[in-house]
Amino acid sequence: MSSTDLAIDYLGLSLRCPLVASSSPLTGNLDGLRRLEDAGAGAVVLPSLFEEQLEAESLAVHRWLETGAESHVEAAGYFPELDDYDLGSDSYLELIRRAKQALEVPVIASLNGTTPGGWVRHAKSLEQAGADALELNLYGVAADPALDSEAVEARDRALVRSVREAVSLPLAVKLSPFFTAFVHTARELVASGAGGLVLFNRFYQPDLDLESLAVTPRLVLSARDELRLPLRWIAILHGRVKASLAATTGIHEAEDALKVLLAGANVAMMASALLQNGPEHLALVRSGIVGWLEAHEYESVRQLCGSVSQGAAEDPNAFERANYLQTLQSWPGDYHR
């Protein structure tokens, strides 16, 4: 049994391990959640509750029941009106309740809203259902030509503020990387009430079908080299924002997790590698971390956390522009070898 201390604080919660299972189908059912906890996850993030999806469900049920209703003398409607429909939120709340009963590790709920009222209403119900923390998934494609970047960011800040005021849960915000002045944006969101930042969200990118000429949404799992985007920004943000940092995207192996922890992340979140290899893969990553820490004589993850952030690195500029120069300079040597 290793004596290395893997415990870490995230959003004010004390986690037994810095590996967190992020939103994925694996965290959408009790069996997956149990297997993740058994594999050693420090916390689990449930799949996002999408307000847009709930709205669509609600309108769809309404439409089914209204289509053809009271239109013909022999048929008042075409479906039995049942007593209760679970339009998505009921089963989600039930999942939180059951996860809380079944697991010892913190259960983090995730929410993506579309209306200010919806964000607050759902956040409250997630809190009531017993979630340990809440991750606000600021997922959106800013396609409206009438909205400038300031308006988009102001809307996000207002939203974080309104949820912060409505619930007392620890609050993280999951962001996309598409901000011009990311550090400023991050600080503003923290000032608005975010206790943690999760970097970065991966959008479902549309694809085209060459036969049907139709647009087809397709999910592509992350690859390891995608890690470097969050790595950079975590290194830059560490120490500059008073918030926990979580890295997500591209963390497949222990080396990946160690890198983001070194850069300053409190936790390394995993999804794609677990979907590919099963929840038990997390245990392998965990033991890899332990092995590396022991080999390098670290006593705890806390020691490690942020030790190669921009503020702590030997060459802080390496995380910014210079990074590119160094890469170019390295080529001739390699070439002649």
Next chain:
Amino acid sequence: MGIVNDQERACIDGNEAAARVAHRLSEVVAIYPITPASPMGELADTWSALGRTNLWGRVPEIVEMQSEGGAAGALHGAVQRGALATTFTASQGLLLMIPNLYKIAGELSPCVLHVAARTVATHALSIFGDHSDVMATRQTGFALLASSSVQEAHDLALVAHAASLRARVPFLHFFDGFRTSHEMNTIALLGDEDLRALIDEEALAAHRARRLTPDAPVLRGSAQNPDVFFQAREAANPFHARVPELVAGCFDALAHRTGRRYGLVDYVGSPDAEDVLVVMGSAAGACSEAVEVLVDRGSKLGLLVVRLFRPFPTDALLAALPATTRRIAVLDRTKEPGAPGEPLYQDVVTAVATRAMAHGEAPPWVTGGRYGLGGKEFTPALAKAALDGLRAPTPPHPFTLGIVDDVGHTSLRPDPGFRVPHEGVSALFFGLGSDGTVGATKASARIIAEHTDLHAQGYFVYDSKKSGAVTVSHLRFGAAPIRATYQIDEADFVACHQLGFLDRMPVAERCRAGGTLLLNAPHAPDALWDALPRETQETLVERRIELHVVDAERVAREVGMGPRINTVMQPCFFALSGVLPREEALAAIRDEIRRAYRRRGPTVVERNLAAVDRALAALHAVKIPAAASARRGRRKPVPDDAPDFVVRVTARLLAGEGDLLPVSAMPVDGTFPTGTARFEKRAIAHEIPIWETPLCIDCGKCALVCPHAAILMKVFPEDALAGAPEGFLSKPFRSRELPDHHLTIQVAPDDCTGCGVCVDVCPARSKEEVRTKAINMRPVAEHRERERERFDFFLGIPEADRLRIEPDTVKGAQVREPLFEFSGACAGCGETPYLKLLSQLFGDRMVVANATGCSSIFGGNLPTTPWSTNAAGRGPAWSNSLFEDDAEFGLGMLLAQEQLEGEARALLEKLSPCLEPGLAEAILASDQEGEAEIAAQRARVERLKHGLATPPHDADPAAVRRLAQLADELVRKSVWIVGGDGWAYDIGSGGLDHVLASGRNVNVLVLDTQVYSNTGGQASKATPRGAVAKFASGGKSMPRKDLGMIASAYGNVYVAQVAMGADDRQTLNALLEAEAWPGPSLVIAYSTCIAHGIDMARSMSHQKGAVQSGFWPLYRFHPGTDPHEHPFHLDSRRPTRPLSEFLRTEARFAMLARSDPERARELATLAQADADERWRFYEQLAGIERTIPQGEDAGPDGSAPEGEDA
């Protein structure tokens, strides 16, 4: 004074009123859908699915049977085994129960049937109310108890159950279909304690003790011989004799609990009345209003309402009649042709005559009249007419009320000025089925009933279309209970939710002088006047009507409610009618929205609330000028040059004036001309398809799938374009058979429903912009006039010579003229494209036997029919017999056809020497295979008929005459038996099986929607596992029956399972092969339906998913004689998608995932296993060798083997 608690009030309809009692007093409920009783079964099923218990804490078991006959059998078994059992039915359904009713009554088994009384089909089907069904049961031994209002349907339901247990006599409790079953009214509800107070637990224990049990075995249902049967029949008399007394006892107990007192018969009117009306059922409401008014005016009149009809309460009736009675008019809501009078009349005559004989007195003069057949309105003016008739020196008998009988001169003329004023407010709402008007009016009635001390009544009238149906909602409210059992003629408040109605029907004319008219219109208040037709303007001016306008569609659109404008119009009604203080009304509407939509999620609630909040701001008063200014009047219902019958009769029906047509205008035997839908220009589409000629690839798919034949395809030589209007579109037709021809794809702009199915299937896209296809939906307002002009010209282009292009391609089939056009089926209907295709292939020589259901309603419901004729006057001959007997009906047609053809052939042979040399031989030798040979035969027969017109002297004149009558039978005909899955899988299953087994040359087309579509989506045996349907609220637990496999087991039946949207060529081939097969053929056609919960614009392309997932494999079983024949052809590919992926796309499956996710998962897993196993089985079948079973009794041309009476 008894225990009259503060009884809970509710505004519900008669069906719910009865079902609320029946469900609580039953353990076994056997059901089968039939209008207008279906809602009782649906409610019971839903309540049990939700775990609602009966009075004894058990959830009643609801079982759907395959027919009403089956339901009666299950009911019989349940009561024999000691349960409390009930069923709900009407009309033909009740008739199917009759054999069992005799048994149940003969065995003195207590139980109750609740019947929403409906006309029995005669010359025509009618879903509306009269007593012809109930009267057919009066000698079964059941007690018959009649309710005349919604409150009574509730109260007397209890009395029926309670009295039946006490008397051991089964009860039939009935109330008038639609008028009571579907009328909403404010009633006081019976609590469980009220029910408990009337149910005699000792009688229940005695019922239990009589149950069949091996613990105390008995024999019941013996066969008896002449020695004892008669005596045994008389042995039950004391039980029947006690019924009136026991019912009266139950009435007393009910009065003690509730304060509501009923009698076996009830009398109202002057105590010294000389003239008395006798009625039963809902007419009591109109009659009592009339009698009260007339008595107030000083007339000595009375009304006797009969509640217990069997056993007939002679003593109570005689006791209730004032001694001063001199004349009696008995009104019957049924017709018994040939009888000296209708049933109630005869019973009253017998009662008064018996007493008169006993006392040596002269009896009162009794006359009898018929009223209200097939749901005909019955008003106080008609009640007065009946009473006025008694004053004639010789009171007329029999007489009729409510029609003009200019043939038998039986009708009494009502006083046109006689009305009973309504002490309250009356309102009429004109809407579309799809805009939520009926739902909103029901909600308004509930709001008034539950938020005020007022009483409210709602009644709803629909036209017969399934798409673009017009609804008229009638709402009355007032301080006193509302007894008016008739429609509102002139209202205080009229709302027109669709501006276009003003051009089609009188709307403002239904508003009283000084009343209020509210219009939904996209016009500013100062621009509205010019948009109104002349008749409306004149009425508004003359009657000084207050006019208001609201752009409800804009408000609904802005809040995301789409076309549902109900929650915009409703607040406007409350604000203008003043029934409640405005803020109170708004608060009540908001409460109702939260209550009604809570289960559908906050989004739906919020959007409806937003509509309410914005409605009043959008409501404006309109100033009415001093005089009408419009030149435009209402449009004519049909063109002036329409055929005589259409102008004389159909046009009146279309104008809503059918009630005014006299008896002489009606065909005497229910025979109507076809081809009338083309005159009914409904113009209901908001968008219509517009052809992009350069992109078109001539495939014909748009025309093939159009459910309404509103996209038509014609090919023609270029010279046919002479005189075409400017811009008329055509293009060169790509065809080897018809070179140098042009093609036009033309929309019928006023017949299109805007469903969009044609655009969805169009495979041709613009290279520059993929969303632009060769046909695209465009706003009708921008295209209507131009397309009307084009369509008129298009109609005049001659049809292509069908012999020059084979029908075995979509293109080839679609250049043939459809003889099924412009039906009122639902937009996007999946059934009609098959019928249209059938009409294109065989329409000019086709006879259709059509089972009752959707296809008989869109096919044969007046005022018009889509079945049509070609230029030669030929077309499908169509008839509907019943729901249950369609296969037998079609077989009968075939047998007759074969006889007539056989006789014609024999006569032809006999007359051959007298005819043109070689003609008879050529006719007799023709195999008539293929269209060209059929056309040649038709030409020969024309020559034959010509020859027979001037026969040689040596020809037998009688034979010539007979052959002339039958000569046309020498041209091949095709019998098609058409119906839905409710018929084929359930109620008609036995008959279908027998007809398929007959080996005869019939063609069966099953339009399989996997659900009883016409009555609102009840489960059938075609319903797949996991689907939610009515009567399967918790998801159907068993897989669908594989009808095709059952039929193919005979070996000589051609069977195909098709889905036009998935593979149109396979469908086409199957229909051609089925028709060509000389034995029985069965084509099972997957038919998308709104009851599937899909986007009906994708009705056809959606079917691809059904096939790709293995949900609906395509196959043809083509019997053959080759010993190495592989008759089974699997036409679809091995499934490429998981079934669950397809199931997710349909609400019928997705609903269960929302209401019971665990069960949904379980059933989906089983459904996948069903599909896998079915595919495995079919793949093996594709490899088997089989030949037609040999033997003279089994071949396609053989007759059925002789049966033995088992």
